[in-house]
Amino acid sequence: MELTQLYYFYLTAKYEHISRASKEINIAQPALTKQIHNLEDELGVSLFKRVGRNIKLTEWGVWLKNNIEEPLNKLHNIKEEIEHLKLSNHIKICAKVASNFITNIMLNFKEQHNDITFSLTLSGEDDCDILVKTAKEGFKEEICLASGNFFWNKIKDITDLESAPFITFTVNKELRKTIDDYFNIKNIKANIAFECENINSIHDLIKKDNGIGFIPEFTSGVLKNDLKLFADSNFIITRYIEVKKNPYGICNEKLLEEFYDYMCDCFKNKRVI
Structure with missing residues (x-):
């Protein structure tokens, strides 16, 4: 089963009209019909029935449409959501060490950036924007x-x-x-x-x-x-403390870079500046 098949089915189910769905998808009607038949063959159920010259959803068709509608809508909006997240002012920090020091750094930085928010945890290093831990090299x-x-x-x-x-x-x-x-x-x-x-x-x-x-x-x-x-x-x-920025973080890149540089300066100067 392919995502494209589900998307084609959903639009056809939404309009209950092959011609209208094919125009929106921009494919030929026979190609759309074949995709739906392939999906029906794979599922082993009929999704549409003929009513005169029109098509209507079967009970299986109604069930499938209801269950894929929300996931497909989320996928449709995923690019927009990613663009929104890229502008996020929330920075996630995983502090294996120095949590007190980092707390003071966050509070001081926030005085100049009222719109920023933070989360500080001791775990979740794979899902953070900045990781602070002991290492073989770093700030002494x-x-x-x-x-x-x-x-x-x-x-x-x-x-x-x-x-x-x-x-x-x-x-x-x-x-x-x-x-x-x-x-x-x-x-x-x-x-x-x-x-x-x-x-x-x-x-x-x-x-x-x-x-x-x-x-x-x-x-x-x-x-x-x-x-x-x-x-x-x-x-x-x-000991040596490493302050590492996650290149795959979802925070506002410019803001994250500014905070990361500020944090490194604080560790370098051994005080909140």
Whole structure:
């Protein structure tokens, strides 16, 4: 069964008139009649019946017309809808990392573009306009070990990390994997005391001397001046963040390019500009 056959049938069913349908389709009447007969043979039912010199839909014909009308109308309008989507001001972002930082970027950009809308998710990387994730290359960020006043003088050596209560992300977070890899490379077992969904909870627990933890240099979006950061390179993790634009996204191309460039500038400058 071909789409063309269904389209020819639908127009003939709409007018219940072979001549009128053939003129609209711009094919000869015998060719149109043959296409309909081929469709009837394939379905094994009669779609039209003769009533004098006219044709009328059979019950099967009515059923088929009703069931293909909406899909065919959608296909007919698909080019117009695509043109409309190409002008869309909605940008979909999949942020595997740095969601707090990206939220601030979106809010700042929106102040200058009131008509833009965003969606920010942690999944759906195949169906987004911009994907942000860790990679082997990209924007460099240091993830620093942080503490409050109590643990500041207790961490002298990397082995001290095994005894201090450790505050980290839940296992479903990409940054948790980065931190776990650090401990595996150092051959150290972390004494995990808290697992948190968001960076703000980790920040507050560290600040109140509930333990130590790693805080991203600039993408965390939290104030670090009320925490103590260890400058020793043994206590610093380096990661790279890739900001990738989907060449097949459906957002307004010019607007997407402008926002993408702005986002990259923010990552490059390590702050929302």
